[in-house]
Amino acid sequence: xxxxxxxxxxxxxxxxxxxxxxxxxxxxxxxxxxxxxxxxxxxxxxxxxxxxxxxxxxxxxxxxxxxxxxxxxxxxxxxxxxxxxxxxxxxxxxxxxxxxxxxxxxxxxxxxxxxxxxxxxxxxxxxxxxxxxxxxxxxxxxxxxxxxxxxxxxxxxxxxxxxxxxxxxxxxxxxxxxxxxxxxxxxxxxxxxxxxxxxxxxxxxxxxxxxxxxxxxxxxxxxxxxxxxxxxxxxxxxxxxxxxxxxxxxxxxxxxxxxxxxxxxxxxxxxxxxxxxxxxxxxxxxxxxxxxxxxxxxxxxxxxxxxxxxxxxxxxxxxx
Amino acid sequence: xxxxxxxxxxxxxxxxxxxxxxxxxxxxxxxxxxxxxxxxxxxxxxxxxxxxxxxxxxxxxxxxxxxxxxxxxxxxxxxxxxxxxxxxxxxxxxxxxxxxxxxxxxxxxxxxxxxxxxxxxxxxxxxxxxxxxxxxxxxxxxxxxxxxxxxxxxxxxxxxxxxxxxxxxxxxxxxxxxxxxxxxxxxxxxxxxxxxxxxxxxxxxxxxxxxxxxxxxxxxxxxxxxxxxxxxxxxxxxxxxxxxxxxxxxxxxxxxxxxxxxxxxxxxxxxxxxxxxxxxxxxxxxxxxxxxxxxxxxxxxxxxxxxxxxxxxxxxxxxxxxxxxxxxxxxxxxxxxxxxxxxxxxxxxxxxxxx
Numbered sequence: 001x002x003x004x005x006x007x008x009x010x011x012x013x014x015x016x017x018x019x020x021x022x023x024x025x026x027x028x029x030x031x032x033x034x035x036x037x038x039x040x041x042x043x044x045x046x047x048x049x050x051x052x053x054x055x056x057x058x059x060x061x062x063x064x065x066x067x068x069x070x071x072x073x074x075x076x077x078x079x080x081x082x083x084x085x086x087x088x089x090x091x092x093x094x095x096x097x098x099x100x101x102x103x104x105x106x107x108x109x110x111x112x113x114x115x116x117x118x119x120x121x122x123x124x125x126x127x128x129x130x131x132x133x134x135x136x137x138x139x140x141x142x143x144x145x146x147x148x149x150x151x152x153x154x155x156x157x158x159x160x161x162x163x164x165x166x167x168x169x170x171x172x173x174x175x176x177x178x179x180x181x182x183x184x185x186x187x188x189x190x191x192x193x194x195x196x197x198x199x200x201x202x203x204x205x206x207x208x209x210x211x212x213x214x215x216x217x218x219x220x221x222x223x224x225x226x227x228x229x230x231x232x233x234x235x236x237x238x239x240x241x242x243x244x245x246x247x248x249x250x251x252x253x254x255x256x257x258x259x260x261x262x263x264x265x266x267x268x269x270x271x272x273x274x275x276x277x278x279x280x281x282x283x284x285x286x287x288x289x290x291x292x293x294x295x296x297x298x299x300x301x302x303x304x305x306x307x308x309x310x311x312x313x314x315x316x317x318x319x320x
Numbered sequence: 321x322x323x324x325x326x327x328x329x330x331x332x333x334x335x336x337x338x339x340x341x342x343x344x345x346x347x348x349x350x351x352x353x354x355x356x357x358x359x360x361x362x363x364x365x366x367x368x369x370x371x372x373x374x375x376x377x378x379x380x381x382x383x384x385x386x387x388x389x390x391x392x393x394x395x396x397x398x399x400x401x402x403x404x405x406x407x408x409x410x411x412x413x414x415x416x417x418x419x420x421x422x423x424x425x426x427x428x429x430x431x432x433x434x435x436x437x438x439x440x441x442x443x444x445x446x447x448x449x450x451x452x453x454x455x456x457x458x459x460x461x462x463x464x465x466x467x468x469x470x471x472x473x474x475x476x477x478x479x480x481x482x483x484x485x486x487x488x489x490x491x492x493x494x495x496x497x498x499x500x501x502x503x504x505x506x507x508x509x510x511x512x513x514x515x516x517x518x519x520x521x522x523x524x525x526x527x528x529x530x531x532x533x534x535x536x537x538x539x540x541x542x543x544x545x546x547x548x549x550x551x552x553x554x555x556x557x558x559x560x561x562x563x564x565x566x567x568x569x570x571x572x573x574x575x576x577x578x579x580x581x582x583x584x585x586x587x588x589x590x591x592x593x594x595x596x597x598x599x600x601x602x603x604x605x606x607x608x609x610x611x612x613x614x615x616x617x618x619x620x621x622x623x624x625x626x627x628x629x630x631x632x633x634x635x636x637x638x639x640x641x642x643x644x645x646x647x648x649x650x651x652x653x654x655x656x657x658x659x660x661x662x663x664x665x666x667x668x669x670x671x672x673x674x675x
Contacts, residue, residue, distance in 0.1 A: 115436065
């Protein structure tokens with residue numbers, strides 16, 4: 001499918017800022033990680049930013065997202081607080097979960113971030129329950145629920161797809177298909193590469209986007225969101241993407257032998273960060289880059305300067 | 321807790337459950353009930369009868385056979401501020417929900433730094449008899465007692481059933497609400513107005529001096545019958561129903577065992593790694609240094625529940641086995657056996673009370 005024409009400079013700048021900000025944050029996290037200041041398993045989204053940014057572009061501020069343990073991009077794309085995110089990874093009390101959740105449990109109810117879960121696919125039914133409540137409230141709000149191709153193998157995800165379609169819930173299911181579940185490639189896990197068709201049989205529109213093109217993702221999301229808000233029920237998007245780094249940790253792992261560097265190079269050739277950067281005038285891009293760098297510097301300082309939680313907090317929040 | 325009803329009336333356990341939910345649904349529009357067959361004509365043995373008619377299909381609806389996802393749906397709705405009651409006709413189906421209950425419901429408030437709450441109720445029923453067998457006769461509360469963040473309650477009578485269910489609905493945490501099928505037709509005095517029975521406060525069912533017996537869920541009623549057999553022998557039983565197992569009111573149990581120095585825990589579940597073991601261990605930790613303490617546990621036989629009546633009868637503790645164990649603990653004749661007619665199971669008799 002041909003990519004839709006890039007739109008106005010203002011939109012391109014906004015998309016570039018969103019996608020480059022995630023890339024630079026994660027690169028900084030990867031650089032800090034070997035110092036052991038971040039003692040939380042990190043699952044970097046580097047290479048996958050276009051999906052989160054393209055989808056969240058179509059959402060309203062009062063919509064909600066539900067993310068996976070690889071949720072940094074989702075969190076930032078939906079307006080998550082960067083200071084709170086880095087402080088959370090440092091285990092500081094100023095983190096978005098007071099340091100008790102870490103990298104895999106980012107949350108921000110004020111920004112419409114329902115939380116991320118380390119147990120694969122377990123966020124999906126919870127997102128549907130939230131969508132059920134939003135439907136009852138009748139304010140036109142909706143949920144975008146992200147999950148990976150690995151989660152698509154979990155039974156609870158299929159249970160949820162059926163229930164969401166049955167009740168016409170206002171939810172956009174987004175499968176970020178990076179072809180890898182931990183270290184298992186798709187052809188060792190799927191008998192047939194027909195995920196989108198499988199989901200369609202539950203009775204919801206389902207579309208596959210293979211290009212990784214942020215404009216194509218954004219356009220598809222906008223159409224899906226319009227249909228969902230009109231009351232048509234859930235929509236499913238399978239977005240192909242690629243994880244440049246290892247499953248957990250800051251490094252590359254192509255020497256491990258479970259995937260081919262040629263796949264990385266093919267995806268890097270269509271890197272959406274570089275593409276958007278090239279669509280901007282040089283001075284405009286530099287201004288954005290400088291602002292991102294300054295914001296990240298400040299967030300790292302905030303995280304490092306924040307205190308750890310008091311010991312009494314160990315027992316706080318077990319019960320509401 | 322509100323003022324007791326000036327004109328007590330007798331109500332069945334099943335009707336107490338239904339009344340509690342209906343009253344809370346009238347009071348709070350965020351309360352809804354869902355689960356397989358809750359809006360069926362049989363309506364979970366009648367415990368959800370009439371809710372569809374009064375509150376409509378938006379607030380009382382059935383589900384696909386998707387227990388794990390439906391638990392997640394309850395969690396998500398609860399996070400959004402609703403108060404779901406997720407009903408399972410049998411406790412055994414909770415095994416299909418373990419991921420959502422343990423990994424999400426129990427932990428969300430904590431792992432998100434207190435920024436979300438999960439005010440949901442999971443109702444489920446323990447089965448027994450009529451040959452229900454291996455997969456429909458389990459008391460699985462110990463599995464849930466192990467997990468911080470959940471609350472576990474197992475009322476043994478209609479009064480507590482109503483008060484605990486209202487408390488569970490109003491609680492801001494996930495509550496596992498365990499019912500016992502054999503308790504459904506039993507009656508007790510239950511106020512008509514709404515009231516709560518707080519969690520973490522055991523119910524003193526009998527006051528006595530010779531032995532402390534703790535009876536869990538339906539076993540509280542079997543222990544009541546056993547206590548009457550023991551009374552004929554001059555043995556005075558201090559009988560305690562914990563009501564809620566997480567939180568667990570050890571203070572009441574310890575205060576009693578401190579006086580009697582004998583503690584028998586009768587569980588409606590297997591003994592190994594169970595609620596009885598937890599209660600016994602806490603008693604030993606707190607009272608063991610003060611002097612002699614005799615502790616014993618009773619529960620299901622360490623096997624799978626059979627369907628054939630003769631073997632099934634041997635699987636469960638009963639008034640005879642409870643009374644015999646207690647009698648031996650107080651130094652009575654080890655060969656004593658009660659009159660079988662007097663030792664009928666509590667559910668085989670017309671049960672009224674204790675409230």
